[in-house]
Amino acid sequence: MDKSKTRSDHPLDGLLRTERIPHIWCPGCGIGTAFSSCLVAVQGNGTDLNKTVMVSGIGCSGRGAGYIKLDSYHTTHGRAIPFATGMKLANPELNVIVFSGDGDLFAIGGNHFIHAARRNMDLTVICVNNLNYGMTGGQAAATTPHGAKTTTSPRGNPESPFNLPLLAYASGATYVARWTILHTRDLTKSIEEALSRRGFSFIEVLAPCPTSFGRRNKQKPLDTLKIYQERTITKNGARPSEIILDFEKGITLGKFIDEERPTFMDSYDKICRPAPPTPITGEGEKSSKEVADQKLSDRKKAV
Amino acid sequence: MKPAVLTGEHFFTGDIACAEGALAAGCRFFGGYPITPATEIAEHMAARLPDVGGTFIQMEDEIAAIGSILGASCAGVKSMTATSGPGFSLMMENLGLAVCTETPCVLVNVQRAGPSTGLPTLGAQGDMMQARWGSHGHYELIALAPASPQELFYLTITAFDLSETYRVPVLIMTDEVIGHLSERVIIPEAGSIKPRSRPAPKGRKDRFKPFQPGPNGVPPMAIAGEGYGIHVTGLTHDERGYPVMTAEAQVDMLTRLTGKIRNNLDDIIRTEEYRLDDAEIAIVSYGVSGRSSLAAVDEAREMGIKAGLLRLITVWPFAEEKIRQLAERVRAFVTVEINLGQIHLEVERCAGGKAPALLVGHAGGTVISPDRIIETLRKIKA
Numbered sequence: 001m002d003k004s005k006t007r008s009d010h011p012l013d014g015l016l017r018t019e020r021i022p023h024i025w026c027p028g029c030g031i032g033t034a035f036s037s038c039l040v041a042v043q044g045n046g047t048d049l050n051k052t053v054m055v056s057g058i059g060c061s062g063r064g065a066g067y068i069k070l071d072s073y074h075t076t077h078g079r080a081i082p083f084a085t086g087m088k089l090a091n092p093e094l095n096v097i098v099f100s101g102d103g104d105l106f107a108i109g110g111n112h113f114i115h116a117a118r119r120n121m122d123l124t125v126i127c128v129n130n131l132n133y134g135m136t137g138g139q140a141a142a143t144t145p146h147g148a149k150t151t152t153s154p155r156g157n158p159e160s161p162f163n164l165p166l167l168a169y170a171s172g173a174t175y176v177a178r179w180t181i182l183h184t185r186d187l188t189k190s191i192e193e194a195l196s197r198r199g200f201s202f203i204e205v206l207a208p209c210p211t212s213f214g215r216r217n218k219q220k221p222l223d224t225l226k227i228y229q230e231r232t233i234t235k236n237g238a239r240p241s242e243i244i245l246d247f248e249k250g251i252t253l254g255k256f257i258d259e260e261r262p263t264f265m266d267s268y269d270k271i272c273r274p275a276p277p278t279p280i281t282g283e284g285e286k287s288s289k290e291v292a293d294q295k296l297s298d299r300k301k302a303v
Numbered sequence: 304m305k306p307a308v309l310t311g312e313h314f315f316t317g318d319i320a321c322a323e324g325a326l327a328a329g330c331r332f333f334g335g336y337p338i339t340p341a342t343e344i345a346e347h348m349a350a351r352l353p354d355v356g357g358t359f360i361q362m363e364d365e366i367a368a369i370g371s372i373l374g375a376s377c378a379g380v381k382s383m384t385a386t387s388g389p390g391f392s393l394m395m396e397n398l399g400l401a402v403c404t405e406t407p408c409v410l411v412n413v414q415r416a417g418p419s420t421g422l423p424t425l426g427a428q429g430d431m432m433q434a435r436w437g438s439h440g441h442y443e444l445i446a447l448a449p450a451s452p453q454e455l456f457y458l459t460i461t462a463f464d465l466s467e468t469y470r471v472p473v474l475i476m477t478d479e480v481i482g483h484l485s486e487r488v489i490i491p492e493a494g495s496i497k498p499r500s501r502p503a504p505k506g507r508k509d510r511f512k513p514f515q516p517g518p519n520g521v522p523p524m525a526i527a528g529e530g531y532g533i534h535v536t537g538l539t540h541d542e543r544g545y546p547v548m549t550a551e552a553q554v555d556m557l558t559r560l561t562g563k564i565r566n567n568l569d570d571i572i573r574t575e576e577y578r579l580d581d582a583e584i585a586i587v588s589y590g591v592s593g594r595s596s597l598a599a600v601d602e603a604r605e606m607g608i609k610a611g612l613l614r615l616i617t618v619w620p621f622a623e624e625k626i627r628q629l630a631e632r633v634r635a636f637v638t639v640e641i642n643l644g645q646i647h648l649e650v651e652r653c654a655g656g657k658a659p660a661l662l663v664g665h666a667g668g669t670v671i672s673p674d675r676i677i678e679t680l681r682k683i684k685a
Contacts, residue, residue: 272353
């Protein structure tokens with residue numbers, strides 16, 4: 001095998017703005033792995049790449065939009081979801097992926113997240129959760145574990161973090177999963193699945209931030225990965241209220257929610273438009289999930 | 304089901320005229336959030352948009368409202384939002400994103416008295432400087448000020464046209480009085496309205512640079528889903544749209560972003576003159592205060608005071624050249640506005656000491672009566 005050829009023909013080159021590499025992510029950072037999973041999923045999913053868009057907010061993960069070779073929008077801090085909402089509603093043919101971080105999506109952008117989930121806006125939201133604000137040097141976030149040290153909680157975090165899958169579920173998301181960057185196969189499969197689902201899909205990806213978080217919390221890059229390996233339990237279908245994220249007790253991973261209900265656009269078309277199109281679900285017809293699953297398997301066959 | 308253009312004669316409030324103007328201009332997406340006295344625009348769009356193939360969404364706040372219209376615009380749909388002071392403040396960050404990413408959009412501010420919650424149901428013109436400088440950084444945008452529901456209808460179309468042509472957010476700075484004032488509004492035949500659209504890219508998709516300017520300084524705009532694979536960011540960027548963190552890139556970008564407005568002032572700036580040719584005193588006003596000023600000019604003329612009116616229809620960019628020319632021949636300027644001196648400062652700056660600039664202002668909550676203007680004109684005459 002010609003190794004030089006293998007090197008220049010990286011299977012994801014077609015989806016990368018290679019002229020922008022090297023990226024800004026630190027050694028040991030997990031965002032790149034989450035991003036790769038996302039690219040693999042986008043590529044393998046067989047959707048029309050011209051109709052696939054990535055929208056990011058601000059932060060380390062927010063730079064994702066800058067590296068993907070698709071229509072990509074790097075918006076303001078916390079506002080990726082409203083931007084993506086407008087984009088999806090303006091052109092429902094687009095597959096809109098929001099790729100951003102925990103600080104962006106759940107602190108400054110938390111309100112947008114819960115409302116988009118409530119509306120069941122047809123978006124795929126991937127949140128790389130590195131438990132802190134990495135870009136600005138490691139401040140406490142809405143996801144920072146209780147007691148953890150950050151630059152703005154030097155004696156330990158007095159606050160408690162969100163349980164993101166539970167929040168997503170409670171807000172109305174119809175697809176909810178959590179993986180780590182060590183579980184790339186599950187993660188990739190999950191993203192692929194989420195892309196094929198109609199409605200608000202949410203995937204949390206735990207990722208190490210050795211530079212900012214690990215350094216202050218006695219976790220060397222490999223320590224974090226070891227935790228991901230040793231203290232995670234995959235429980236697909238687990239009740240969102242029972243899943244945990246505790247470095248001592250354990251971390252629940254899995255696909256927790258995969259259900260369907262009408263998206264915002266479905267309901268808008270049905271209720272607000274003068275001539276409603278035929279309902280998506282009807283007696284004797286396949287559900288949209290079944291249709292989506294069928295499409296996915298068809299595409300895979302085609303690929 | 305009503306058509307998009309409601310040709311005919313109507314009795315509309317300014318808010319409704321604005322919504323109808325947007326529909327006539329081809330606006331098909333509205334992201335809104337309720338706020339007095341702009342709510343009626345959202346309500347009207349909620350009722351009308353689905354019938355004409357558009358989409359209305361009530362977002363969770365004004366930050367999201369403007370976020371959604373930027374996303375919709377990037378997907379190729381003409382988009383608008385409407386708000387008042389508090390919501391306008393919340394929109395400032397994404398307004399900057401619209402400027403930086405050159406995303407066409409129209410923002411309506413039906414001004415009420417501030418600061419803070421202020422007088423929600425009573426008008427003012429206190430957000431004029433915020434319209435100019437409210438978002439951080441140095442930039443140019445366009446702001447228009449209508450003086451009647453009829454003008455609001457047409458100016459909303461103009462706002463979309465300018466926004467699309469220059470790829471810049473356009474602000475419609477109206478006020479509670481015009482927004483809630485009912486007057487005759489004539490809507491022309493649909494065929495007579497010829498909305499402009501953003502410049503479209505030509506040539507090979509793989510060679511397209513999304514921020515390479517066209518002849519008027521405005522880059523053609525690729526929209527999401529067309530296969531151009533563009534990257535758009537609020538970071539300082541080059542012609543490819545890629546972030547470049549250098550002072551040089553900042554200079555290049557800002558020179559073009561400001562230049563595309565500064566170099567096209569003749570096309571952008573609209574003013575109306577009334578009895579200004581032989582005027583010794585030039586009243587400068589806009590919006591509802593322009594109406595008070597109009598009455599004052601006629602009364603003053605009857606009293607033998609040679610007053611004239613320069614009504615600003617485009618408030619930003621400011622009609623600097625016009626004021627400079629007037630400063631050469633008038634005895635004084637009087638700026639009439641419902642704030643304690645905002646556009647007045649601009650008039651004073653452009654008058655350059657060649658003619659004194661006076662203010663007839665008000666803190667807000669009421670219109671300025673022509674009597675108060677006359678009072679000031681008399682003092683100048685004496």
